[in-house]
Amino acid sequence: MQITFETKPYPTLETEALVTYIFEGDDPIQARVADIDRAAGGLLKKLATSGELTGKTLEFTLLHAPAGLKAERLLLIGAGKRDQFNVATLRKIAGAAARSLKAKSVKNFAFLANGGLSPEDTAQAIAEGLIAGDFETDKYKTDKKADKRIDSVAMVGFSDSEKPAAEKGLTRGQIIADSQNFTRDLVNEPSNKLTPRVLAEKAEAMAKEAGLAVDILDEKRIADLKMGALLSVAQGSVEPPRVIVVTYTPAKAKSDAPVIGLVGKAVTFDTGGISIKPADGMEKMKYDMAGGATMLGVMRALAALKPNVKVIGVVPATENMPGGKAQKPGDIQTAMSGKTIEVLNTDAEGRLILADAITYAKQLGATHLVDAATLTGAIVVALANINVGVFGSADQSWTDKLLASARATGEKMWQLPMDDEYREFIKGSFADIQNIGTGKGGGSITGAWFIREFAGDTPWIHLDIAGTAWNDDAKPWLAKGPTGVSLRTLVHLVSTF
Ligand code: BES
Numbered sequence: 001m002q003i004t005f006e007t008k009p010y011p012t013l014e015t016e017a018l019v020t021y022i023f024e025g026d027d028p029i030q031a032r033v034a035d036i037d038r039a040a041g042g043l044l045k046k047l048a049t050s051g052e053l054t055g056k057t058l059e060f061t062l063l064h065a066p067a068g069l070k071a072e073r074l075l076l077i078g079a080g081k082r083d084q085f086n087v088a089t090l091r092k093i094a095g096a097a098a099r100s101l102k103a104k105s106v107k108n109f110a111f112l113a114n115g116g117l118s119p120e121d122t123a124q125a126i127a128e129g130l131i132a133g134d135f136e137t138d139k140y141k142t143d144k145k146a147d148k149r150i151d152s153v154a155m156v157g158f159s160d161s162e163k164p165a166a167e168k169g170l171t172r173g174q175i176i177a178d179s180q181n182f183t184r185d186l187v188n189e190p191s192n193k194l195t196p197r198v199l200a201e202k203a204e205a206m207a208k209e210a211g212l213a214v215d216i217l218d219e220k221r222i223a224d225l226k227m228g229a230l231l232s233v234a235q236g237s238v239e240p241p242r243v244i245v246v247t248y249t250p251a252k253a254k255s256d257a258p259v260i261g262l263v264g265k266a267v268t269f270d271t272g273g274i275s276i277k278p279a280d281g282m283e284k285m286k287y288d289m290a291g292g293a294t295m296l297g298v299m300r301a302l303a304a305l306k307p308n309v310k311v312i313g314v315v316p317a318t319e320n321m322p323g324g325k326a327q328k329p330g331d332i333q334t335a336m337s338g339k340t341i342e343v344l345n346t347d348a349e350g351r352l353i354l355a356d357a358i359t360y361a362k363q364l365g366a367t368h369l370v371d372a373a374t375l376t377g378a379i380v381v382a383l384a385n386i387n388v389g390v391f392g393s394a395d396q397s398w399t400d401k402l403l404a405s406a407r408a409t410g411e412k413m414w415q416l417p418m419d420d421e422y423r424e425f426i427k428g429s430f431a432d433i434q435n436i437g438t439g440k441g442g443g444s445i446t447g448a449w450f451i452r453e454f455a456g457d458t459p460w461i462h463l464d465i466a467g468t469a470w471n472d473d474a475k476p477w478l479a480k481g482p483t484g485v486s487l488r489t490l491v492h493l494v495s496t497f
Pocket residue numbers: 270272288345347348349350374375376377378436437443466467
């Protein structure tokens with residue numbers, strides 16, 4: 001999708017549709033929409049008075065052949081109350097506009113900014129919404145007639161003095177949304193098309209194109225590093241594991257600057273292993289690599305945004321399969337760190353592969369860690385599919401920084417407690433620790449505590465994205481399937497250094 005700035009007065013634009021947003025309130029016909037209303041002979045005011053046009057969030061009003069405009073259609077989208085308006089709402093508005101118009105086979109339209117946010121934030125949010133909204137998960141459909149995409153969007157409504165900031169926002173939004181779609185593309189791949197080796201190849205190709213350093217550890221190097229926890233998961237599959245390491249180094253890093261380690265779970269398919277999952281819904285476990293795909297997408301964005309801090313992405317990739325060589329409940333494994341683990345449930349495999357990846361990220365020099373993983377079904381019980389679960393180590397200032405980035409980008413995240421009492425749940429009977437908690441409840445927290453044991457004193461955050469990385473149903477602004485959640489927060493977090 002091409003997005004350009006258009007300086008022609010919007011009433012004269014010959015386009016398939018002119019889209020803008022209105023705020024809920026006593027009079028939703030404000031600012032530029034008031035000009036349109038005058039040109040249209042008061043039609044919009046009339047709709048507002050009758051109660052048809054209110055400005056409620058994502059209310060859609062589509063008018064054909066609007067008087068006073070050269071556009072074929074006028075699409076007004078509700079933005080809710082002005083004092084609650086934010087980038088997340090504008091992103092949804094832009095995404096919903098793209099999705100509804102392409103469903104009507106519109107290919108080109110104009111989007112009129114109608115205030116509410118700074119020019120930079122406005123342009124960024126519109127670009128992000130449009131590009132993410134245009135993404136479809138129809139790669140494997142052969143009927144290309146159904147392949148509807150938006151070709152181009154003209155952004156209008158920025159004055160000459162606002163233009164430089166808006167241009168900056170547009171570029172940033174394009175980079176971020178393209179990277180989010182890169183992540184979503186990976187997550188959407190079925191496991192027969194995306195094995196750990198294929199994921200590594202795709203990561204390598206991305207890194208080379210983006211100008212990032214990349215190192216792919218094969219099964220031999222993984223064994224040489226004694227990554228026993230990762231290998232224990234991989235041993236049940238005929239597909240060998242990989243550890244993908246992608247590094248961004250800034251041109252001028254300060255010597256005392258932090259080094260951020262981004263670790264992402266990439267189980268390209270999770271059957272549960274010998275502790276096998278029920279058949280019902282198992283097909284969804286192709287998205288068990290969403291954490292890894294997110295970190296690769298973040299690295300791709302950082303290569304273009306060039307922040308001032310070094311970032312190392314570490315993605316352990318494996319299948320979790322039952323089989324003659326698979327690990328069995330009760331098996332004791334030695335992780336790379338030397339800690340011994342009693343594997344009580346082979347379906348709690350994400351924490352095993354993260355354990356070694358975190359140890360390796362620290363060995364590579366990471367001073368601050370974030371991991372993202374589709375780790376537990378329990379996080380869906382706690383937070384449904386609304387919030388990402390956030391878990392932190394003792395260094396709350398690091399977690400607060402991430403939560404601030406989540407708020408700034410409008411990604412919903414919620415911190416859960418990590419009291420020492422929960423740590424007791426994973427104390428091992430026959431090894432140092434066990435991979436599931438004894439007793440009932442707190443499954444997401446015990447999972448987090450397991451990973452924290454390997455982060456040690458290094459400031460660390462764990463994001464449980466099991467409930468939020470996949471949309472079971474399409475939203476007006478986003479297709480069914482992978483969401484790319486937490487990429488924007490992480491890009492923002494890294495950009496604050
Ligand atoms: N990949 C799953 C978690 C998951 C569940 C992701 C639902 C997405 C949707 C993970 O490996 C897993 O199976 N976790 C177990 C942990 C349990 C055995 C302690 C779970 O949540 O049941």
